[in-house]
Amino acid sequence: MTTKTKKTTPVEKKLIGLADIVIQSAERSKDPTFQIPIRALSNVAFNERKGLIEMGGKKQERSFFNVGMAKKFMQTVLVADALSELQRADLTTSLREIYYRTKHTIKNSHENTFDTQDESDPVIEDLEVSLATLREELHVRAENSGSIVGPVVFGDDGDRVDCSKLGKGGYSVPSIVEPEYLEIRRCTADFVLLVEKGTQWNRLSEDKFWRRYNCVLLTGNGQPPRGVRRLARRLHEEHRLPVYVLVDNDPWGYYIYSVIKQGSINLAFESQRMAIPKAKFMGLSSADPERYELPRNVGIKLNEKDIARAKELMNYQWFKKPAWQAEIKRMLTSGLKYELDALANKDFQYLTKKYLPRKLKEKDWLD
Amino acid sequence: MGKKKDSASGPDSKSSVPRANPEPAPKKPAAAKAAERVTAVEMGARQREISVSEFFTKNRHLLGFDNPRKALLTCVKEAVDNALDACEEAGILPDVTVKLEVMSNGEPVAPSQANRFRITVTDNGPGIVRQQIPRIFAKLLYGSKFHRLRMSRGQQGIGISAAGMYGQLTTGKPVKIISRIGPKAAAHFFEVQIDTKKNEPLVHENKQIDWEQPRGTQVTLEVEGKYQKGRASVDEWLEQTSIANPHVKLIYRTPEGETKEYPRTYHELPPQPREIKPHPYGIEFGMLLKMLQDTKSHTLSGFLAGDFCRVSPQLADEICKAAKVSPEDKPRELKGPVAETLYRTLQETKIMAPPTNCISPIGEKAILAGLYKQIKGEFYTAVSRPPSVYRGNPFIIEAGLAYGNRPQDQNRPQQPAMPKAEGEHEEEDSELARVIRYANRVPLLYQQSACSTFKAVLSTGWKNYGLTQSRGALPGGPMVIFVHMASVWVPFTSESKEAIADYDEIQKEITLALRECGRRLGLFVRRRERAASEFRRRNIFELYIEEVVEACNRLKGGTLPKQKLKEQLQKIATSRTGGMKTDEALGKTGAGPEGLPHSIIVTADGVEGETALATQVESDQGLVVPTAEPNLRGDPTPADEPALKEDPTKSSRTTHRPNMRTAQSGQVTLSPGESKAKNRSGGKSPKPAKTVASKKHNRTS
Numbered sequence A: 001m002t003t004k005t006k007k008t009t010p011v012e013k014k015l016i017g018l019a020d021i022v023i024q025s026a027e028r029s030k031d032p033t034f035q036i037p038i039r040a041l042s043n044v045a046f047n048e049r050k051g052l053i054e055m056g057g058k059k060q061e062r063s064f065f066n067v068g069m070a071k072k073f074m075q076t077v078l079v080a081d082a083l084s085e086l087q088r089a090d091l092t093t094s095l096r097e098i099y100y101r102t103k104h105t106i107k108n109s110h111e112n113t114f115d116t117q118d119e120s121d122p123v124i125e126d127l128e129v130s131l132a133t134l135r136e137e138l139h140v141r142a143e144n145s146g147s148i149v150g151p152v153v154f155g156d157d158g159d160r161v162d163c164s165k166l167g168k169g170g171y172s173v174p175s176i177v178e179p180e181y182l183e184i185r186r187c188t189a190d191f192v193l194l195v196e197k198g199t200q201w202n203r204l205s206e207d208k209f210w211r212r213y214n215c216v217l218l219t220g221n222g223q224p225p226r227g228v229r230r231l232a233r234r235l236h237e238e239h240r241l242p243v244y245v246l247v248d249n250d251p252w253g254y255y256i257y258s259v260i261k262q263g264s265i266n267l268a269f270e271s272q273r274m275a276i277p278k279a280k281f282m283g284l285s286s287a288d289p290e291r292y293e294l295p296r297n298v299g300i301k302l303n304e305k306d307i308a309r310a311k312e313l314m315n316y317q318w319f320k321k322p323a324w325q326a327e328i329k330r331m332l333t334s335g336l337k338y339e340l341d342a343l344a345n346k347d348f349q350y351l352t353k354k355y356l357p358r359k360l361k362e363k364d365w366l367d
Numbered sequence B: 001m002g003k004k005k006d007s008a009s010g011p012d013s014k015s016s017v018p019r020a021n022p023e024p025a026p027k028k029p030a031a032a033k034a035a036e037r038v039t040a041v042e043m044g045a046r047q048r049e050i051s052v053s054e055f056f057t058k059n060r061h062l063l064g065f066d067n068p069r070k071a072l073l074t075c076v077k078e079a080v081d082n083a084l085d086a087c088e089e090a091g092i093l094p095d096v097t098v099k100l101e102v103m104s105n106g107e108p109v110a111p112s113q114a115n116r117f118r119i120t121v122t123d124n125g126p127g128i129v130r131q132q133i134p135r136i137f138a139k140l141l142y143g144s145k146f147h148r149l150r151m152s153r154g155q156q157g158i159g160i161s162a163a164g165m166y167g168q169l170t171t172g173k174p175v176k177i178i179s180r181i182g183p184k185a186a187a188h189f190f191e192v193q194i195d196t197k198k199n200e201p202l203v204h205e206n207k208q209i210d211w212e213q214p215r216g217t218q219v220t221l222e223v224e225g226k227y228q229k230g231r232a233s234v235d236e237w238l239e240q241t242s243i244a245n246p247h248v249k250l251i252y253r254t255p256e257g258e259t260k261e262y263p264r265t266y267h268e269l270p271p272q273p274r275e276i277k278p279h280p281y282g283i284e285f286g287m288l289l290k291m292l293q294d295t296k297s298h299t300l301s302g303f304l305a306g307d308f309c310r311v312s313p314q315l316a317d318e319i320c321k322a323a324k325v326s327p328e329d330k331p332r333e334l335k336g337p338v339a340e341t342l343y344r345t346l347q348e349t350k351i352m353a354p355p356t357n358c359i360s361p362i363g364e365k366a367i368l369a370g371l372y373k374q375i376k377g378e379f380y381t382a383v384s385r386p387p388s389v390y391r392g393n394p395f396i397i398e399a400g401l402a403y404g405n406r407p408q409d410q411n412r413p414q415q416p417a418m419p420k421a422e423g424e425h426e427e428e429d430s431e432l433a434r435v436i437r438y439a440n441r442v443p444l445l446y447q448q449s450a451c452s453t454f455k456a457v458l459s460t461g462w463k464n465y466g467l468t469q470s471r472g473a474l475p476g477g478p479m480v481i482f483v484h485m486a487s488v489w490v491p492f493t494s495e496s497k498e499a500i501a502d503y504d505e506i507q508k509e510i511t512l513a514l515r516e517c518g519r520r521l522g523l524f525v526r527r528r529e530r531a532a533s534e535f536r537r538r539n540i541f542e543l544y545i546e547e548v549v550e551a552c553n554r555l556k557g558g559t560l561p562k563q564k565l566k567e568q569l570q571k572i573a574t575s576r577t578g579g580m581k582t583d584e585a586l587g588k589t590g591a592g593p594e595g596l597p598h599s600i601i602v603t604a605d606g607v608e609g610e611t612a613l614a615t616q617v618e619s620d621q622g623l624v625v626p627t628a629e630p631n632l633r634g635d636p637t638p639a640d641e642p643a644l645k646e647d648p649t650k651s652s653r654t655t656h657r658p659n660m661r662t663a664q665s666g667q668v669t670l671s672p673g674e675s676k677a678k679n680r681s682g683g684k685s686p687k688p689a690k691t692v693a694s695k696k697h698n699r700t701s
C-alpha cells in the first residue's frame, strides 16, 4: 500500500458524519437516527432509457432507542468506526476481517457485538448505500475469484501484466480494479467473453480460443464478483469492447446475465459504475438444444425452485422484451435446464470449435 | 382384631402379613423331589405357631429395615411419626428433637464410615402412662390407632416396637424411654427389650428420674445403620417433614455434631380429624364377613346402621329388602351366598359419600409456609382440593409449587462473563423439577415412579404453563412440586408404604390440583417474562450506549467529551423507557397478585401475595439459627439466606447469612421512584430493598 498524506479522505468525512448524527441528536435530546436506503425490489426501478436498475428514494430509519433496532444501530456505528480506521491507515481489508475487528463481548454482559459475519456484512452494504460510496472506496475488498486471459496489458502496483503471456491460468482479477489500483495499458482485443463457469473458461483458455477470435476471456466463477464486473465494464467503456455473456441455461444463468447487464437489486446504486447495458446474452439459450441438437437426456429437469424463479424473472421489467419472454417460456415449456458442460456430450471441444464460432458467425445472441 | 383387615394395600397391611403368610413351611416342591414324600404326620410335627416377632426377624424388609441406610431412616421416622401423632392428638404444638450419634467401640469414626448409631427422639407430647410403656415399646402390634378409622401417621401399632426390635437384633441394646405425663407427675425411665418368642416385653430397668421437661416422651434406640446424605436420607426426610408440617418445631442434631433447626412457621395445629366408621363402598367381602362376626348388634339392620357410616336405619331396612334378607336376622348367622348378596347389594345401593371431617388437610396457607420456609424460590402456590372419595374412603389431595431462583441467585453466575465464540450460546439449564410426595403428612422417599402422584405430574402438560417438558418426563426448570394425599386409608402399592396406588379418582384429583398450580405458575411466568423484557429493554440501551459512545469517540479522533455524550444518551434512554410502568408489567397494581390466590411471589423488590404469611415465616426463621436451607435440588447447601431484619445483632449468630431476602437482591432494575409501590409486603421487609435499589441506581448513573 502506498502511504498517503494524513488528510481526511472524503469517505472518512462521511463516516465521521455518522458520529455527528449521534452527537447532535444527543445534544437535542433526540433519538439518534440514520437514514438507510432500502435495498430491496420495492425500492428499485428500471431505467429503460439507460438500461439500468436504479435505486429509488425510499429510506428506512434506524434509531438507537428502539428495542428492535438498537443493536443494529450500535453495530452500524462500530462498523463505521472500523471503516474509518481503514481510511486513516490507508489499508484494504476483507468483509471477514471487518467482522473480526468489530467483534467483542459487550462490557458487563455475555452478549457479543456480532455473533456471525452474517450480521456485519449487511451493515457494510448499508453503509455503502447510505454514504453513496463504493465498497472499493471503503477499502473493503472481496475475494479474488476471477480470471482473465487475452490480448490486454495491465499495470498493477507498477508491474506490467501481459495477459497474453500468462499461460492458460491467466491473471487473477483483483477485487479492486479502479484506475488508481489497476491501469489498462494496452488492449487490442475485439470483444470480451464473460463466462459463468471456471470449467468453461479453462476449456476456452486451453484451446486458445481468445487468440483465434482475438478476445478477452473473463470468468467470475459463478456470480461474478465486483472486480470482474467492474473490469468488464472498464474494458467495455474505455476500449469500446462489446461484452458477451456465456452462462448455463437455467434461471440462475439468466439472473447472472441480468446483473452484469443492468445491475443488482441489492446494490442498485452501484449500477451506474458496474452495469453494462449493452452486454449480450450469447447462451446457453433455451433455443440452443434444438439448434445444436443436444439430446434430451443431457438436460436436467427443472425443480420447483427453478420454476418459481423463472416465473419471477419473467415479471422483472428488464426481462419484459418479447425475445426474453419467449426465451424463458421456452425453458418452462421444455421443463429442462442445460449446463454449458453438456456440450461436451457432442465433443470435448464442441464449445470452442463449433458452438461459439457458429454463434459468433450467426450473431445469435439476445439483448 | 381391628375392623379393617384387608389385602396388602392398606395402611395396616404390615400387621396382616404375619398372619396371611406364615413362615413358609418346609419347602419341598413336589415336582422337584417326588421321591422324598413327606407324610401329613411328619408335616404336622413341624407345624407350629409363628410369633410375629419371629416373623419380623426373618422379614424385616417388609417393615423398612432392608438395608442399614434405610433402617436408620425407618427408626427415625417411626419415632418422629409417633411424636407428632401424639402431640397433635393431645392438642399440643409439637416440639421435636432428633439426635443422631455415632457409636463406636474405641476409635472415633466419621459418620459416613460408622455402622452403629444412637437415635434419640424427644417430644413435648402428652407422655405415656407408666404401665403402658413396656408394651408400647416392646410388643409388636400394640397401639391405640389401629382400631379406629381416623387419619394419623401411624396405624398398625407395630412401628416403634419394630424399630426397637431391629436395634435389639443388630446391637443387642434395649430401648430406653423417658416419659412424663405432666409437670406434677414423675418422669419414668425404662429400659425394655422384646421377648421375640413370646412377643412380650422384658423390662430391664424401671425407675423414676429427674427430667428437665415438664411433659413428653424421649425414646433412645441403638441400631446398626448407615448415614449417608442425599436422596432418601434422614436429612431429606426431616426436611420434607418440616415442609409439610410447618406447625412443628424440629431440631436435628446431625451425626456430624451440627444443629439444624426447622422453625415453626405456622402457629396453628391442624384441625383434629374425627374418627369415622367404614363406608360400605370401602370394604371388601372378607371384611364384611369379619364385621358380621365381630359386631355387637343383634340384628342385621342394627348392624348395618350401627357399624357403617351413612347408613340410616331406614336405609338399612331397604338394603335388607333388596338383598332379600330379614332385617331381624342375626348378623353372625349370615354366611355364604346370602352374605355375598348382601355385599353386592351394599355396593349397588346409592349411599351418600362418607363424611370428610375425618381427614385434616395441611391447608393452603400451611403448605405455602412450609415451602416458603424451606425452599428458595421466586414463586410459591398451594391448592387444597375439596374432599373426594375413592372406594368409600374419603381423601383430600393437596398440591403446591415452589418455582424459580431467588433474585440474588439468578445473577450470581453472571459475574465472570466468558466471551462466547461463534456458534456458542448461553447454556440451557437442563435441571428437572423435583417431586416431593406425602401421605398423611409423612414424606414418601422411595418408589417414586410407581407412585400415583408422580405419574400425575408426568401426565400434566406443563408446557401449557410456560415450562419445558420432554415427552413423558418431568417438567424442566428449578421447581419443587409438592403433592399430599390425606386419607383415613391411603392405598399404598405395597406393604412398605412407599408409593400411592393408581385409583382413577385419586389420579383425577391430583391432576386437577396440579393443573391449578400450573395455571397460576403460568400466569406468574408470563408476567415475569413481561417484566424481564422490560428489564432487557432498559438494559440493552445501557449496554449499547457504552459501545456507541466509544465508537463515536474514536470516529471523532478521540476528542469527544465522552461522559457528556453518555449522560445525554442515558437521559434519552430513561425518558424512552421510564414511561412504561414497570410496576404494571410486574402486575403490582392491586393488593395481591391478581388471579393468583394462595401464592407468594418473591421479586427483587419484595414479597407479594400472601405477604403476611411470608413475613411471619421470615420472622420465625429469624429467631433461630437457620442452618438447614437446601436449595431446590435438595442438596444441602450452606445457607446464605436471610434471617432477620429487626435485630442486626442476631446476624452474628447466623454464620454467613446476609439480610432479608429482599435486601440482597443485587441486580435491582428499578429506580427508587418506581419501587415505592412494592412497600406492601408488610412489616419492614421492603425497606432495605428500596435503599439497595436506590444505591444501585446511584452507582450506575
Ligand SMILES: Nc1ncnc2c1ncn2[C@@H]1O[C@H](COP(=O)(O)OP(=O)(O)OP(=O)(O)O)[C@@H](O)[C@H]1O
Pocket (backbone or CB within 6 Å): B078, B081, B082, B083, B086, B123, B125, B126, B127, B128, B136, B142, B143, B144, B145, B146, B153, B154, B155, B156, B157, B158, B159, B160, B161, B162, B217
Ligand atoms: N411419643 C409418644 N407419645 C405418646 N404416645 C406414644 C408415643 N409413641 C407411641 N405412642 C403410643 O404407642 C402406640 C404404639 O406405637 P407404634 O408406633 O408401635 O404404633 P402406631 O403408631 O399406632 O402404628 P404404626 O405401626 O403405624 O407406627 C401408639 O399408638 C401411641 O398410642
Ligand SMILES: [Mg+2]
Pocket (backbone or CB within 6 Å): B078, B081, B082, B153, B154, B155, B157, B158, B159, B160
Ligand atoms: Mg407409630
